[in-house]
Amino acid sequence: MKRAPFILLTFVAAAPVGAQSLLYRAPNMGGVWVPDGGVVQFNFLHRFYVSPAPSHTVVNYPSFTLAAGFGHQIALGGRFATKSLVGTGAGAETTNETEIYVRWGAIGAEGKDGFAVALTPAYNFLAKSVDGELAVDWTRGALTLQGAVRGISRALGTPEKQQMAVAGGVVARLTRYIAVTADLGSFVAPVEQRAAWSAAINFLIPGSPHTFSLQASNATSVSIQGASVGYAPTGSNEIIYGFEFTIPLHLKRFSPWFHGSPKPVALGAVGATVAAEVDMAAVKYGKDTVTISVGQAVRWTNRDPVEHTVTFDRTEPGSPVIPPNGSYIHRFDKAGTYTYHCTPHPFMTGVVVVK
């Protein structure tokens, strides 16, 4: 069985399902991802530094990113970080850093093969600085290369206020669920601050839109300024460890709160003789294999609050997106073994045997 090309295909197809994936982004890179309209992205990044013996004091650097998609490849987002390094500049009264940004996905999309380009103008309230980033991703199969050019109008803690920074990252996906990444970002002009770096191992949590990463870095926040400056708690090359969790919130998922259950929708060969029923629930097909006779049909019913598909692995056309409470009927006119999967959840698989 030609399994490998199929896995590769579903892998690529499974990537952009309206959720930013840490499998396509190095920890300190802003990336090119733009949430779909009606999707809110919440990223929780927590970094911490453990001071040397004997104190072993833990210093925490939590950082939140919240961004909402407005369609047309435009998102509005904000980042909030405490104990930000950006705040250690002269005259800074607080270390709480807030950055708001607009992102425009100009070309391509995160996770798609080829180039993707995004422009992110931002304002950093702590630095009182107009910042911006031009990010370019190049993806081919299991590899993503990332580059960014950053402009900063008022960099805190540097002699020259106006700064340019460059950053680069690499992501290698070892499997559909695990990737390793690293990045480096630095001001272009010679300044006292050291370059920011990070390295991470990233996981896609199976059966969910969530990704998780375990990181080592020397940067405390991932704003445009924060991701360009390395931190040195004791003046040496100290490492800050951390983790990040990405949580996409699809607003239409919450519509049952306001509108009750969605109305049933019947798709496909409505009227065909249904010989077998398969429920889709808990992100699984209820039966792995169903057996029917030539000319009979199978009905799939989506009992989940998320969309699924019935996508055949070979020549037979599959279903459109089946909404929650929707059903899909497909008639089989030829004997054979039909394997299928769900496009948004490629780990969902099933078989129809037609005799």
Ligand SMILES: [Cu+2]
């Ligand atoms: Cu599915």
